[in-house]
Amino acid sequence: MQTIQRAIIRNNWTKEEIEAIYNKPLLELIYEAATVHRQYHKPDEVQVSTLLSIKTGGCPEDCSYCGQAARYHTDIKVQKLLPTEMVVAHAQKAKENGSSRFCMAAAWREVRDNRDFDRVIEMVEQINDLGLEVCCTLGMLTEDQAKRLQEAGLYAYNHNLDTSEEFYDEIISTRSFNNRLNTLQNVRKAGITLCSGGIIGLGETDRDRVSLLLTLANMETHPESVPINALARVKGTPMENMPKVDIWDMVRMIATARITMPKSMVRLSAGRIEMTEVEQAWCFMAGANSIFAGENKTLLVTPNPELSLDMQMFNRLGIKPMQNSKQETETVF
Structure with missing residues (x-):
């Protein structure tokens, strides 16, 4: 019986090595990623x-893909920071629906030491007490x-390199770009796990995609979570007329991320609403093992599949929602 050698965790990839993985024949690439x-x-x-989204819209940044940038004329309604009790109620509902992690997003350029940040601290404390990863x-x-x-x-801080x-x-x-790297370093120094990935479909080349993965895979410790997003085209932004991301480009990105960062959670993130169940299944086969379930069929301000449909897909594919260590402890006792 042939023994398959366990993939080694590396932090010294070259661009040529990752490019060679990314450009492998597709079925060979998927097989290798599934094995890892x-x-x-x-x-x-x-x-x-x-x-x-605990605070929506009105952001001073000019990210070309983002409907929450104040300078773009979109249909997104600006919403100030939600009340703490409302956010905690959403977290409780998410737990009851099978989520093991609850993520809060605020459309800020940067955190300011003010009353709003104090309220976010309260939210983190109370949601952590629910037994969720925050x-x-x-x-x-x-x-x-x-x-x-x-x-x-x-538990985790998300800051994508994009x-x-x-x-x-x-x-x-x-x-x-260095501003983003500095934030990731600050998060690491504080002992918080990292969630950092990127977006494809922005007009970048395959070499740009490889370069993004190179930066992530050569971090001293790989991000514990790596979201791979397909551009969600928002009307009113400079990216509204970009073509839909090809599913096989998503599969290549997910598979290459899986091979180069074997222990990381690779998240199939934005863009799922435009994917069929079969296309999502290919992403799971290629190594994706995390998804976002948004409130009210949305992911922040863009459409997202309904949770009940995701659960039906899981049932058909023989997938079950992952529990975190806190939930496993609750189950035992």
Whole structure:
């Protein structure tokens, strides 16, 4: 019987190595990714994370893809920071529906040390007490702010790199690629796990996609969660007329992320609403083992599949929602 060697965790990839993986014949690439996936993860489990926008719109940034940027004329309604009790109620509902992680997103450029941040700290504390993994995405973060979040019980912080360093300035001018890396470093120093990935379909090349994965895969510790997003085209933004992302491009990105970062959760994120069940199944086969379930059929401000439909898909594919360590403890006792 042939023994398959366990994939080694590496942080010294070259661009040529990752490019060679990305460009493998598709079925060979998927097979390799599926093999690596089974060495570090249970193939029949997918983490369900609920994402809630706790402060919507009015962002001063100019991210070309984002409907929450104040400078673009979109139909998105600006909403101030939600009341703490409302957010906690959403988290409780998410837990009851099978989510193991609850993510809170605020359309801020950066965190400010004010009353709103104090309220976010309260939200983190109370949701942590529910037994959920708590995640936030709040923009740029200082080391002291990261420490406050960690002390409140924050499990993960999301801060996507979006695209390659080389292509970054074509998409965003109001903050630099290094600004994003600095926030990720501050999160690491505070002892919080990282959630960081990118978006495809912005007009980038395959080499840009490889470069993005190279940056993530060569971090001293890989991000514990790597979201792979397909551009959600929002009317009123500069990206509204971009073509739909090809499913096989998504599969290639997911598979390459899985092979280069074997232990990370690879999240099939934005863009699922335009994917068929069969297309999503290919993504799971290629190593995706996490999805976002948005409130009210939305992911922040863009459409997302209904949770009940996701559960039906899971049943047909033989997948079950993953439990976190806190929920496993509750189940035992």
